[in-house]
Structure formats: C-alpha cells, structure tokens
Amino acid sequence: MSTAAVQPPVCPPQQSHAKPTSASTIHCDDVQPRFDPERHLRYQPPAKRHTFGEFGLDSETPQTDMCITDPFDLFTEECVRLMRRELFQPAVFNNYMHSWARAPCVIRGIAPTVGRFIYEAWTHPATLEVISDAAGIDLVPVMDWEIGHTNVQVGRKGVSGVWELGEIPTPALSAEEVSSLDKEDNDKLVDDWHVDSYQFVCVVMLSDASTMRGGETAIETGTGDVVKMRAAHMGGGVILQGGCTKHAAFRTIGAHERVTMVTSFRPKDLALRDNSTLRNIGPETSDMTEVHYQFAQYRLKLVRDRVDDFLKRLAERKRTLVGGQEILTREELNGWVEQQVEHLQSTVYEMFDRVKDTW
Numbered sequence: 001m002s003t004a005a006v007q008p009p010v011c012p013p014q015q016s017h018a019k020p021t022s023a024s025t026i027h028c029d030d031v032q033p034r035f036d037p038e039r040h041l042r043y044q045p046p047a048k049r050h051t052f053g054e055f056g057l058d059s060e061t062p063q064t065d066m067c068i069t070d071p072f073d074l075f076t077e078e079c080v081r082l083m084r085r086e087l088f089q090p091a092v093f094n095n096y097m098h099s100w101a102r103a104p105c106v107i108r109g110i111a112p113t114v115g116r117f118i119y120e121a122w123t124h125p126a127t128l129e130v131i132s133d134a135a136g137i138d139l140v141p142v143m144d145w146e147i148g149h150t151n152v153q154v155g156r157k158g159v160s161g162v163w164e165l166g167e168i169p170t171p172a173l174s175a176e177e178v179s180s181l182d183k184e185d186n187d188k189l190v191d192d193w194h195v196d197s198y199q200f201v202c203v204v205m206l207s208d209a210s211t212m213r214g215g216e217t218a219i220e221t222g223t224g225d226v227v228k229m230r231a232a233h234m235g236g237g238v239i240l241q242g243g244c245t246k247h248a249a250f251r252t253i254g255a256h257e258r259v260t261m262v263t264s265f266r267p268k269d270l271a272l273r274d275n276s277t278l279r280n281i282g283p284e285t286s287d288m289t290e291v292h293y294q295f296a297q298y299r300l301k302l303v304r305d306r307v308d309d310f311l312k313r314l315a316e317r318k319r320t321l322v323g324g325q326e327i328l329t330r331e332e333l334n335g336w337v338e339q340q341v342e343h344l345q346s347t348v349y350e351m352f353d354r355v356k357d358t359w
Contacts, residue, residue: 001278004187011312013164033082035120040079042235043130046072048230052244056222062244063199063272064137068217069239070256071232072134079121079208080235085167085259086115087150087206094162100284102192104154105162108285111147118148122263131202131265135239142198142276143294145286146264151191153251169234172211191249193220196242197280204237206259215252219245231260243275274343276300278350295298295332299347303340310336 023041046069052059059065075083086092087107096110112119121127123141132138141147153160178218209215209231216228228250232238252258266274276299281291318327 019265032085033115035079035117035124037124037126040076040082040121041126042076042132042183043071043133044073045133046070046175048137048240052241054221055227058244063275064135064241065313066136067241067245068219068229069134071230071238072234073235074130074202074204074232074237075121075235077235081167082117082261083115083121083148084165084169084206086108086118087108088162088165088167088257095160097159098285099159100282102194102280103151105152105159106285107148107150108286109151109273113149113177118261119144122147131237131239132268134202134237135200135265139200140268142264143265145291145294146198149262149264150261151249151262155257161235165259167256168205169208171255172208173256181333188251189218189248193218193246193248194280195244195246196240196264197277198266199241199243199275200239200265201242201262202237202239202265202268203232204244204263205232205234206261207234207255207257209255209258211235211254212252212258215258216250218248218250220247239315243277259284263294270302270309273339274302276350278354295351296347298318299343303326303343 025300048070049066050068050070051065052062052067057067066128087110092107092110092114096114097108098106098108100106110118113124128140152165155161157164161272210233217238219227219229221227229238231252234257240314259336266276276295278291278295282288314327321327
C-alpha cells in the first residue's frame with residue numbers, strides 16, 4: 001500500500017497523547033476512495049422528531065421546535081470503515097488527538113486536509129439533503145474545523161488503547177461477555193453536562209453497537225429530571241439542537257469500543273439568526289488561530305450573502321413597483337441593519353471577550 005508523508009499541522013496541539021513512530025503516514029489519494037452517495041449513504045428518516053415542549057423546555061427561543069431526533073440510518077458500513085481508516089493512523093494520533101476535562105479522548109481538525117473522505121461525506125449535497133430532511137430544517141456545516149469531531153470512549157487500557165483501533169470496528173461481545181453486563185454500572189457520564197457551541201449537531205456511531213448498553217444522550221428537562229435518548233447503531237445518526245439543550249452522554253458498556261463522530265450545523269436560511277458561539281472551544285483541543293480565522297470568515301461571508309440577498313429583493317421590488325409606493329421604509333432598513341450590527345458585534349465578542357460558561 002503506497003503512502004505519502006503528512007506535513008505537520010499549522011499549530012501543534014497544546015495537549016496530545018503522541019506515541020513515537022518511525023513515520024507519520026496517511027493513505028494516498030489513489031488508495032482512499034472518494035465519497036459516493038450511491039455507495040456510502042443509506043438514509044432512512046427518523047421515526048420521530050422530539051420537541052422542546054415534550055421535555056418541558058423553552059420552545060420560543062429556538063428557531064425550530066425540534067430538540068432531538070430518534071436514531072436514523074445515514075452511512076453504510078463501507079463509509080464507516082473509510083472514515084475510520086482516515087481517523088486511526090499514527091499521523092492523526094500524533095497531531096490531532098487531545099484530552100480535556102470534559103472528554104478523555106477527542107480527535108479534531110483533520111478535515112479537509114488529512115480527512116478528505118470525511119470532509120466529502122459531510123459536505124456532499126446528497127448528505128446535506130438527507131440531514132436537513134431528518135432535522136426538518138435546511139442545514140449547512142458551520143465551518144471546516146467542526147467537521148468530523150470524533151469522541152473515543154477510553155476503556156481499561158486508557159488512551160493507549162486508542163492506538164489499537166483501526167479501519168474495521170472491533171467485533172461485538174460474545175454471548176458469555178454479554179451475560180456478565182448486569183454486573184457493570186453504565187449510569188456514568190462519558191461527556192459531562194454542557195450546551196453546544198453551535199445550534200445543531202449530527203452524531204454518528206462508528207462502532208459496532210449490536211451488543212452495546214448505555215451510551216444514551218441525557219437531556220435535562222424543564223423540571224430538572226433526566227431523560228435518556230437512545231444512541232444510534234453503526235452508521236446511524238442522531239440530530240440534536242444542542243446549542244439550545246443542556247445535555248450529556250452516558251458511558252457505554254457491552255462493547256470493546258465506542259467511537260462517535262460529531263459535525264456541527266447551522267440553519268441555511270439567511271433570514272434566520274446564527275446562534276453560533278465559541279463557548280466550549282479552547283486551546284485544549286483546538287488551534288485557536290485557525291478557529292478564529294474560520295469563525296470570522298464564515299460569519300463575515302454570512303453578512304455578505306445577506307447583503308446580496310437584500311439587494312436582489314430590492315431590485316425585484318423596484319421592478320414590480322406600482323404607483324407611488326416606497327421601495328423601502330426606514331423601519332425595514334433600520335431593522336435589517338441592526339440585525340447585521342448585532343451579528344458582527346457578537347462575532348467580535350465570541351472571538352475576543354467570551355468567558356466560557358460552566359455547565
């Protein structure tokens with residue numbers, strides 16, 4: 001199998017679990033296939049979208065009353081293996097694997113350079129179409145840095161055990177191993193309580209979940225109770241409006257591994273407010289120079305797209321003007337301008353003044 005050397009990242013991670021290797025390598029383009037929706041998508045809509053009202057939560061502030069979906073089919077087994085092929089290699093372990101207070105092992109920032117297939121899988125129009133269908137609202141990825149964030153549940157071997165993972169998911173437990181599960185406690189959080197930085201996330205299972213127990217998403221209801229929402233099977237996904245929902249993830253038992261991939265989304269509609277923040281983003285897991293660049297870039301492009309859209313609507317209004325009608329009122333223009341000013345001011349705040357919330 002041919003390989004090509006990987007160049008070091010722009011900014012090495014602040015904290016990693018690197019193992020010395022003779023060479024950091026990545027699969028060549030002629031080895032790793034391109035994403036093909038005909039082969040790599042297997043979408044089936046979720047059985048239900050659960051609303052904020054169902055959990056006694058605020059349903060007025062969010063721009064859609066979808067809190068979380070039931071698990072649904074998204075990617076094929078071949079797609080899962082190709083994603084894992086890009087994830088579990090020395091170049092990624094050495095340069096992109098991190099640990100921080102809320103999660104013991106995360107992989108971030110590999111798309112689109114190291115994780116080309118992963119990037120194509122999440123940004124392909126066919127993928128965006130089915131994710132939007134599942135969510136009930138048109139969605140687009142927030143920015144490249146938030147594509148393919150991967151969480152690995154650390155087992156008895158600790159972070160060193162992650163080096164043993166590969167393209168093929170670890171087989172499910174035997175019947176004898178499953179019979180002993182009742183002795184284990186799965187009521188332990190593997191990702192602590194938090195609210196996401198971005199409005200929507202799609203969480204996909206990259207492990208064999210056929211004998212898994214636990215692993216649910218925990219949601220805190222309006223009465224303070226905890227509701228457990230079941231996890232997806234391999235290749236399946238769940239969409240959560242995590243930027244408006246306090247949630248956590250329970251530990252999984254009944255499997256030798258648990259690997260989930262998370263990609264963050266925002267509404268595509270230019271008229272909708274962009275609620276993205278940087279509340280959970282820090283140097284523990286991210287190159288903040290790159291994060292700030294990408295965040296500023298997409299937020300400024302959003303204003304540019306809104307200006308272009310407004311100009312098109314003005315031109316159409318003038319074309320169909322009747323009699324002495326005004327093309328634009330002061331109130332309408334002032335309201336639009338205030339929205340853009342608030343958007344730009346919040347961009348500056350998130351990049352330079354944000355004090356992380358503690359959940």
